[in-house]
Amino acid sequence: MLAFTLALLYPLVGLAAPVGHWxxxxxxxxxxxxxxxxxxxxxxxxxxxxxxxxxxxxWYLSRASGRDTILWEAAVLISVLMPPxxxxxxxxxxxxxxxxPGAWLLRMGLPTTNSxxxxxxxxxxxxxxxxxxxxxxxxxxxxxxxxxxxxxxxLRPWQVFRRxxxxxxxxxxxxxxxxxxxxxxxxxGAIVVTSYYPSGMPVQIWxxxxxxxxxxxxxxxxxxxxxxxxxxxxxxLLAQRRxxxxxx
Amino acid sequence: xxxxEAHIVKTRRSFRLDVELRxxxxxxxxxxxxxxxxxxxxxxxxxxxxxxxxxxxxxxDMILYPPSLPLHQRPIAYLTQNDWLFPHLTVGANxxxxxxxxxxxxxxxxxEELKDRLGLGPLWNERAREISGGQARKxxxxxxxxxxxxxxxxDEPFTALDHPTIHDLVDAIVKWHAELGFxxxxxxxxxxxxxxxxxxxxxxxxxxxxxxxxxPELEDAPATPKLASLLAQ
Numbered sequence: 001m002l003a004f005t006l007a008l009l010y011p012l013v014g015l016a017a018p019v020g021h022w023x024x025x026x027x028x029x030x031x032x033x034x035x036x037x038x039x040x041x042x043x044x045x046x047x048x049x050x051x052x053x054x055x056x057x058x059w060y061l062s063r064a065s066g067r068d069t070i071l072w073e074a075a076v077l078i079s080v081l082m083p084p085x086x087x088x089x090x091x092x093x094x095x096x097x098x099x100x101p102g103a104w105l106l107r108m109g110l111p112t113t114n115s116x117x118x119x120x121x122x123x124x125x126x127x128x129x130x131x132x133x134x135x136x137x138x139x140x141x142x143x144x145x146x147x148x149x150x151x152x153x154x155l156r157p158w159q160v161f162r163r164x165x166x167x168x169x170x171x172x173x174x175x176x177x178x179x180x181x182x183x184x185x186x187x188x189g190a191i192v193v194t195s196y197y198p199s200g201m202p203v204q205i206w207x208x209x210x211x212x213x214x215x216x217x218x219x220x221x222x223x224x225x226x227x228x229x230x231x232x233x234x235x236x237l238l239a240q241r242r243x244x245x246x247x248x
Numbered sequence: 249x250x251x252x253e254a255h256i257v258k259t260r261r262s263f264r265l266d267v268e269l270r271x272x273x274x275x276x277x278x279x280x281x282x283x284x285x286x287x288x289x290x291x292x293x294x295x296x297x298x299x300x301x302x303x304x305x306x307x308x309d310m311i312l313y314p315p316s317l318p319l320h321q322r323p324i325a326y327l328t329q330n331d332w333l334f335p336h337l338t339v340g341a342n343x344x345x346x347x348x349x350x351x352x353x354x355x356x357x358x359x360e361e362l363k364d365r366l367g368l369g370p371l372w373n374e375r376a377r378e379i380s381g382g383q384a385r386k387x388x389x390x391x392x393x394x395x396x397x398x399x400x401x402x403d404e405p406f407t408a409l410d411h412p413t414i415h416d417l418v419d420a421i422v423k424w425h426a427e428l429g430f431x432x433x434x435x436x437x438x439x440x441x442x443x444x445x446x447x448x449x450x451x452x453x454x455x456x457x458x459x460x461x462x463x464p465e466l467e468d469a470p471a472t473p474k475l476a477s478l479l480a481q
C-alpha cells in the first residue's frame with residue numbers, strides 16, 4: 001500500500017524539478033490572478049448549476065423503475081464519455097451563430113463563445129454528468145423503505161429528501177460535488193475551444209507554457225493545485241463530521 | 249357508518265387477491281391465514297405501499313384509491329417487522345418525526361406516556377442506529393402512534409422479539425386502543441397474539457376471505473379444512 005501511495009503521489013515531485021527560476025513577477029503574458037478569479041467564480045457558478053439541475057435528475061434516475069430510465073442513463077453517460085475536445089467543438093458549433101439557438105442567444109446579447117456564459121456552459125456540460133452519476137449512487141444507497149416510512153409519517157417528497165435522503169447520502173453528495181468541481185475546474189480541452197477568453201487557469205497555464213516556458217507555468221500550476229485540491233477535501237471532511245454529528 | 253371500506257383486487261404470481269373489508273371506527277380485526285395468502289398485500293395496499301389493480305378504498309371521507317392517494321396524505325400508521333428507524337436521528341427525534349409544529353404543542357403528555365410506557369426515557373437521546381432490536385421495535389411503535397392516527401396496520405411487528413417484549417407491546421397496544429379509539433388491522437402468523445389483539449378475525453385463503461367472525465365462531469365452525477388446520481396449531 002505504501003509503495004502504491006508513493007507511486008500515486010510521485011508526480012508531485014515535479015514541482016521540485018529544475019526548470020529554472022519560477023517567474024512570480026508580472027512579466028509573464030496574460031494575467032495570472034485574473035485567470036484564478038475567472039476559474040474560481042465561473043466554476044463556482046457552474047457547480048451551482050450542476051447541483052440545481054443534477055440533483056433532481058440523479059434522484060429520478062435512482063428511484064424511477066421505468067424502461068425509459070435506460071435512455072436517460074445513456075444520455076448522461078454520453079456527456080461523461082464524450083472526449084472534451086470533441087465536446088468543445090460540438091458545443092461551439094451547436095451554439096454557434098449559424099444555428100438558431102446560438103443566433104437567438106447572440107441577439108439576446110448572450111455570446112456563446114469567448115464569454116463568461118460560454119465558460120460556465122462548457123464547464124456545466126463537462127461536469128454535470130459526473131455529478132449525476134455520483135449523486136445517483138449516493139441516493140441509491142438510501143433504502144427506499146426509509147423514504148416510504150418518512151412519507152407515511154406525513155412528509156412531502158421534498159421534505160423526505162431534505163430530512164432523510166440527503167442527510168443519509170451526505171458523504172456521497174460530497175463526493176459528487178468534489179468530482180464535479182475538480183472536473184470543471186481542470187477542464188481544458190473543451191474550454192480552450194469555446195472560451196479561450198476569459199482564460200481560466202488551465203488555459204492560462206497553456207498560454208504561459210507556449211509564451212514563456214516552464215518557469216512561467218510553475219507558479220500558476222502551484223496555485224492551481226492549491227485551489228483544486230483543498231475544496232474537495234474540505235467538503236469531504238465537513239460531510240463526514242456532520243454525518244456523525246447529525247443526531248437531531 | 250364504517251371508517252374503512254375497501255375492495256382490493258391485486259394479481260400476484262401465485263394468486264389473485266380479491267377482498268372486501270368494512271371496519272367501524274375503533275374496530276379491531278385480525279387477518280388470519282397461511283403464509284402467502286395475501287394478508288400482507290392487503291395491508292400494503294391500504295398503506296399505499298402497493299397500488300391495487302382494481303377496487304376502491306375509502307377511509308372516512310378520504311378516497312385512498314382510485315386514484316392512489318400519496319403516502320404523505322394518508323392518516324395511517326403502518327408497522328412491519330422491519331423497524332426502519334432513521335439511523336441518523338436520535339430515538340426522540342424518531343418518535344416525534346411525524347409531528348408537525350402545531351401537533352407537537354399539544355402532544356407533550358401523550359409523548360411522555362409513550363416514552364414511559366415503552367421505557368424509552370433512558371434511550372431518548374441515543375442514536376437510533378445504536379439501540380437493540382427490541383428497543384427499536386418499541387421506538388417504531390411509539391413513532392407510529394405519536395400522531396394518533398385513526399387507522400393502525402400491524403404486519404407481523406412482533407417477529408424476532410422475545411416473549412416478555414411481545415407481551416409488553418401487545419398490552420400497550422390494547423391499552424392505547426381503548427384510550428385513542430383507533431381502528432386496528434393486524435396480521436401475524438401466531439393466532440395467540442392475534443386473539444389478544446383483536447376480538448374478530450377474517451380468514452384469508454389464496455387471496456379470498458373465506459370467513460369472518462369472532463375467534464370462537466371461527467374455532468367452532470371453520471369454513472375450510474385449511475383454516476381448521478391453522479386454528480388447531
